[in-house]
Amino acid sequence: MANRSIGKSRKDAGSIDGTSKAINWKRKRTTYSSESESEEGAQVQIVKLGPGRSRRNDILTQETSIKKRNESRTMVFEKNISSSSEAESDSEVVENKPKNVRKRFSDKQVQVLLAVFNETPFPTKEQRKKLAEDTDHSIRQVDRWFDNRRAHNRGMVQSRPGRKTKEQKSRLKEVFAGNRYPDEKTVAALVAEIELSKVQVKQYFAKQRFDNPIPVCSEEETKSILMEYFQEDSNFHDHGNPELREKTGWSRLRMSIFFENLRNEYGNMKMDKTRYDSLKAFLKKETSLLPNEMETFEKLVEKYCLNLHEDPDLILYIEWKENVDGDALAQYLMDRSFVLEMLENQRAIEVVEQEKAVFADPNDAENANMLEFDHMNDDDGTVRENSQQDVKDIPLLGSSREENQKPPMVNRAQNKFDDFPEEAKNVPLFAPAPGHRDQSQEQVENAEENDVKPHREDCDRIQAQYFRK
DNA sequence: TGCTCTGACCGCACTATTTA
DNA sequence: TAAATAGTGCGGTCAGAGCA
Numbered sequence: 001m002a003n004r005s006i007g008k009s010r011k012d013a014g015s016i017d018g019t020s021k022a023i024n025w026k027r028k029r030t031t032y033s034s035e036s037e038s039e040e041g042a043q044v045q046i047v048k049l050g051p052g053r054s055r056r057n058d059i060l061t062q063e064t065s066i067k068k069r070n071e072s073r074t075m076v077f078e079k080n081i082s083s084s085s086e087a088e089s090d091s092e093v094v095e096n097k098p099k100n101v102r103k104r105f106s107d108k109q110v111q112v113l114l115a116v117f118n119e120t121p122f123p124t125k126e127q128r129k130k131l132a133e134d135t136d137h138s139i140r141q142v143d144r145w146f147d148n149r150r151a152h153n154r155g156m157v158q159s160r161p162g163r164k165t166k167e168q169k170s171r172l173k174e175v176f177a178g179n180r181y182p183d184e185k186t187v188a189a190l191v192a193e194i195e196l197s198k199v200q201v202k203q204y205f206a207k208q209r210f211d212n213p214i215p216v217c218s219e220e221e222t223k224s225i226l227m228e229y230f231q232e233d234s235n236f237h238d239h240g241n242p243e244l245r246e247k248t249g250w251s252r253l254r255m256s257i258f259f260e261n262l263r264n265e266y267g268n269m270k271m272d273k274t275r276y277d278s279l280k281a282f283l284k285k286e287t288s289l290l291p292n293e294m295e296t297f298e299k300l301v302e303k304y305c306l307n308l309h310e311d312p313d314l315i316l317y318i319e320w321k322e323n324v325d326g327d328a329l330a331q332y333l334m335d336r337s338f339v340l341e342m343l344e345n346q347r348a349i350e351v352v353e354q355e356k357a358v359f360a361d362p363n364d365a366e367n368a369n370m371l372e373f374d375h376m377n378d379d380d381g382t383v384r385e386n387s388q389q390d391v392k393d394i395p396l397l398g399s400s401r402e403e404n405q406k407p408p409m410v411n412r413a414q415n416k417f418d419d420f421p422e423e424a425k426n427v428p429l430f431a432p433a434p435g436h437r438d439q440s441q442e443q444v445e446n447a448e449e450n451d452v453k454p455h456r457e458d459c460d461r462i463q464a465q466y467f468r469k
Numbered sequence: 470t471g472c473t474c475t476g477a478c479c480g481c482a483c484t485a486t487t488t489a
Numbered sequence: 490t491a492a493a494t495a496g497t498g499c500g501g502t503c504a505g506a507g508c509a
Contacts, residue, residue, distance in 0.1 A: 144477060147498075152475090405500090407482090 040260070105145065109135040113145055121150050168194045172204050182204070223258075224345040230262050231271060258379060273336050279339045297332040308337035 028082040035441050105113065115122055123131065123146065175182065182190070182205060229236050278294065284290050290298050295306055300306060300318060306329075319326035386444045393447055 015490095141476080143497085145475095148475065148477085151499075246497095 084338055088306065105135060109137070113142070113149075117146065117149055121146065172201070176205060221345075224342060226258055227262070227338075227342045227345065230259065231276060231342075234262070271338070276334065276339065279336060280343065283336070283343055293324075294332060297329055298336075300324070301327065301333070301336070307332055308333055454465070 003198075113131060116131060118129060122128075128139055128142050128146075132142045135142065139144075171192070175186065177191060179186065182201075187201050193203075274291075275294070278291055282290050282298070289295070300322060304314065304318060306314075315326050315330055317322065318329065
């Protein structure tokens with residue numbers, strides 16, 4: 001360690017350090033007597049950075065540490081104060097010396113230190129404490145002496161026992177790359193193989209997962225995966241599910257928030273698989289047929305430009321006007337919206353992937369496409385239906401409401417049915433309850449005023465709700 | 470004056486322990 | 490179980506002391 005700066009002029013030495021603050025501090029530094037050690041030690045506790053420290057602390061320490069250190073030193077020099085018994089003993093030796101005197105270990109003290117060092121380069125806290133007393137130095141000075149001595153003999157001194165060897169780390173890294181969540185069997189095998197404790201192995205994986213929270217897939221992909229789970233079981237609560245976490249990279253907490261929001265939005269949804277598949281195929285325009293009353297409802301969606309969270313008054317009106325089950329219609333709207341949202345997610349993923357391919361290195365893209373389309377080709381080399389490209393180009397069958405088209409004007413409070421003037425003639429008059437607010441009119445007015453497309457607004461809100469950060 | 474030695478420091482990595 | 494905290498080691502560097 002000592003020889004690393006050999007041959008380098010002191011004038012140049014400072015420029016090597018990358019941190020300007022450190023340079024400033026070091027250049028200003030004045031050698032101080034060892035009575036400042038206890039102070040210094042205390043400061044170092046504040047300054048030290050490392051894993052587990054919050055960013056706020058990091059910034060604070062970075063901004064204030066230099067100032068604090070300089071202040072502490074200034075104080076020590078000016079007042080020549082020592083604050084510990086340890087320091088007091090030092091100060092007796094140094095007090096009358098000039099400032100630029102660095103306390104050295106005497107030959108005798110070095111011999112004491114060397115004796116212990118030869119025994120163990122990593123003395124225990126007790127040993128260090130005793131050495132500090134024996135050599136009339138601070139514990140920190142003893143620490144540094146051992147630190148420097150080990151650095152001086154690097155290569156001859158073995159690393160601290162208990163630390164993982166390069167081979168152990170390499171093997172752990174290799175396994176981690178293949179599986180972030182090893183099962184008990186894998187852990188046991190690793191324990192036997194690299195001779196670490198089960199706790200050490202488990203902790204390694206936990207820490208690696210924490211330090212490398214690389215999302216396995218995009219937000220859209222994750223959302224799509226989770227919605228599939230939600231469709232299967234709206235009461236899904238296995239947020240620690242290793243398979244799911246492996247797929248998404250999401251934490252337990254984030255997943256639980258997501259599912260909770262989905263439940264708030266869609267309730268305890270239990271959509272029949274056949275119904276789900278039918279809707280999916282229909283909305284993807286893979287088929288134009290819908291079974292049972294779904295076809296009737298879909299026609300109503302078209303006719304009234306219905307969306308999720310439609311005004312209850314409108315549903316009531318349709319129920320009366322079209323002679324259908326309003327509850328079933330509302331349920332259909334919810335199911336339809338859910339499937340539509342999932343398809344939107346899937347399509348977003350495809351768009352992102354295609355963009356990635358466009359902007360990627362041409363060679364990589366070429367290879368990626370080869371792989372990508374490999375599984376899409378039939379044996380005869382023809383591309384199957386609904387390849388990524390096809391799916392992307394097919395617009396989903398959302399609401400027929402055009403971008404700037406207003407929702408149908410239904411104002412029961414004023415008994416106005418603007419889109420159906422003739423039919424409305426026979427509608428029984430509506431008597432609003434005291435204090436009733438006409439929500440549908442309000443909604444339309446707001447939409448006009450803000451130029452907001454109601455369906456888009458729903459999607460944005462849902463998205464914002466799901467992905468709160 | 471230039472070189473070497475060495476005490477001191479920084480930033481980061483790593484581990485064990487504690488806390489929520 | 491994840492996150493926070495404390496303690497310690499490592500590699501690199503600075504800079505005063507001391508010597509030729």
